[in-house]
Amino acid sequence: MTASGGMESGQSALWEPHYHHDVIATRTLGFWLYMLSDAMIFAGLFAAYGVLSHTYNAAGGPVLHALVHPWTAYAETLSVFASVLAYGGVMVALKRGSREGVLAGLVAAFLLGALFVGLEVHEFAALFRMGIYPEGSGYLSAFFALVMTHGIHMAFGLLWMATMFFQVAAQGLTDKTVYRLLNLKLFWHFQAILWVLVYTFVDMRGVL
């Protein structure tokens, strides 16, 4: 193709050399969108729980009041919130550029998160001992599905934290580890937000 006379003057306006995208912002936005998608899983589970949590769905079996324990639920809440606070420590250390601070924060957040998972496992084990299983009725199925899905999310968060611990220890604070720490922040905080809903509409509703 031959160029027209005004080509050189038009050149700079037509093409944008050295144009780069913000990789970290793209990564975190993409992951945030995934979290919103994940939230819709909970929307479906809450809908199922809402529809199936009538007395006639219990088929004569136990209902919410017999399934939840106020102080266990409260202890779980405290451990989630404390773990989130510890992850705040990770983020503050990241801002300061302290690799050791990030690692220490990850350990603290992991331990507190593990406390939550442990409490929940303990809670379910007690229910199983009483012969209360998800197979008992539609009511129990919906209850266990909702609470366990949140628990499984928490467990995956722990796996992710452990991975990040070794990755940051091995590779330091690079582009890749930084955006993953930011994504893990979104994931972990989102689980705390969902826990507020589970705590209120399952545990506290049952205590009421």
Added chain:
Amino acid sequence: MVNVQGPWSPIFGRLSLGAIPDNPIIAGAFIFSVVLGILVLAYLTYADRWGYLWREWLTTVDHKKIGVMYIIIGLVMLFRGFIDALMMRTQQVLADGAHSPGFLGAAHGYLVPYHFDQIYSAHGTIMILFAATPILVGLMNVVVPLQIGARDMAFPYLNALGLWLTAVGAALIMLSLFLGDFSHAGWVGLTPLTELAYSPGVGTDYWMWAIQISSVGTTLGAANLIATIIKMRAPGMTWGRLPIFTWTALSTNIIALTSFPLLGVALGLLGLDRYFGTHFFTAGMGGNLMLYSDLFWMWGHPEVYFVILPAFGMMSEIIPTFSEKPLFGYVTMVAASFAIAGVSWSVWLHHFFTMGAGPRVNTFFSIATMVVGIPTGVKVFNWAFTIYRGRSRFETPMMWAIGALFMLLVGGLTGMMLAMPPVNYSVHNSVFVVAHFHTMLMVVVYGILGAVTYWFPKVFGFRLNEPLGKRFFWTFTIGTIMVFIPMYTSGFMGMTRRLDYLTNPALFPFEVAEELGIGFYLVSVYYFVRQLYVSLRDRNANRVGADAWGSARTLEWLAPSPVPFYNFAVTPRVHARDELVWRRGQGLDGVAPTHYEDIPMPRNTSVPLVIGAFALGLGFGLVWRIWWLTDASFIAIILTVIARSFVRDTDYVVKAGEVERIEKNLRQRAAEVARAGAAAGGIDVLRPRESSP
């Protein structure tokens, strides 16, 4: 864990030699597949193409190649779904009336009821989730980054992963043909029929896991595309200049991102019922079987708009190009797309008006459904006004776009009828409903076929054969009319859907007409294959320059055809809504950058393919209840993801000199194409010659 009927072993699960069906039809399909497979493998070995296949396709992260592979999967599954349709139509025309003959062990027709049930279930599942969805995702993959001037998607690696998860879903469905059986409970999976007590076989599990695995891929793809559109636009590509197809891709992927998880919940809870014996959707023990319909259609209805919105986008690109006029009502078009996407979230109950909810509930959903007609009407008028006083050229893509317009008119108006609960009650579950949603899905098919013809030269550098494309269009259209007009009529006469045997002989003429229609479809498939073959054979005569149609408008037509792997050598700056029209008007459409720069690109990786292979193991293990395989695959997937996250060297740099060399070659090639066009005597130098069919 629930115990299942029949034998089970720890190593093979439920799998045994008895799982291979002994049916002559399936045996025929098996021989066809094996022969085809051997031919492909033999060709790859003979031509020594394995390395090429591995390097250029299987491990690629290039959005265009991934898009093309999505489309290939979709077209293969479209063919499979079409064969299912052909079998259903043939069964219904044979099994009509008490004296109709029976073959192959069937009392009437040639398919036993259980087999017929599997065929319509497979047809629906395949056509929506494994034909329409992959082709649309593929087209968005190819076109959107080019339209917004990006080098690739925001997450190229995730993009490849989505592709391979979709491929796994399709593979599971194909596998069910030769190993075990497929679901017999309709593509929606009616509860409690899909519960283990009533469907003890592996068919439902195949259906469930194929959808579940592929929809993970679709969800990841949706997040990817939204992030791409928000974050990766070229400078100057403001929201007001975004091409309409990209707008519809954005709205449709918002739907996908938020609705597919609900499908995951519906199928996941069904899975818990089938594997762990919970009581979500059982008829007793406090389950609620309508809850499944609720969760399913909460995804299902948005999914309908997920497939139709990109088709609207395609029409909005094709019609202005071939009317040589800007799109009428750009802003209203965007608003209409988002209005449709928004309203799609409050209409799902119209799929089960007859459930028995109160009049208030039904009225709410009825009105919400009718509201959809407003933005859709806006779109129809916008397209009509775009054509009005334009310089219309009826090339194949334009034919498909206008065909889609007519389909939308018929499907939309019958949709308004069905939105009224009183009408809905009387035609519920009739073939009238089937005809309605098929005409709506024909909008998608026409849009897709137009779009494939339209963007084909962008990806491959040559156009598809025009006369054969026209024959394909007309035979396909006659088939559509002959199948679905009688179907509407017989639906009004009271014919219910999913019948393997018709008691009423008065329906026979309609069935014959539909069978003839499917014959026209069969001819159209021939023309399509021939079109591909002839176009490939004569590709040198059909080469095109950057703007394949001479009147294209948007940014993707500024890149060379075929597009180099880095898309644009230097990121373009955007000045107008129809950037190419703007540059053409200024005489700048041929101006290339003078200075090149290093381009960072993502490396090819086999990790998505490996994860796909493990996902296939996971799905297969779940279907046949082979627990060691399931556990091993699941752990392998997680370990692979973690291991991949430790890889630091995921990108490389294409040196400026290399870019300059590639660009020079491309320009030389474009000049030759232009000279050849001029020598052929065409006024439009870029318009290629037609070759005879």
Added chain:
Amino acid sequence: MAQDTHDPLQHPEVRLVNGRAYVAAFVVATALMTAALAVAMHGGEIPHPMLVLSGAAALAVAVQIMFLLQLDFSSTQIWTTVSFVLAVPLFVIAVGLSMWMFHSLDARTMLMSLMH
């Protein structure tokens, strides 16, 4: 994709981290959940306990979104905020309309619902 050559720690999403906001979120959310526990354990003495609990939950969620996720309309966070604002109605629709339609259905079909 293109790698930024500059320091990832200078990225605006890292810079917006605020330690005090974390402490504030922890204190307020814990206080609200403690209050919720008290309300739940003395539910009989309060007129609309479920409404009060929902209010506390909504507040706690809002506090966490503002202080932990720091959603606002700055150029760093605008798309995060927009996508969240668009997603919340879908969550509410999915749960709300489902419960509404089944409430209506159960009122007409479940004889046992008359007893409760």
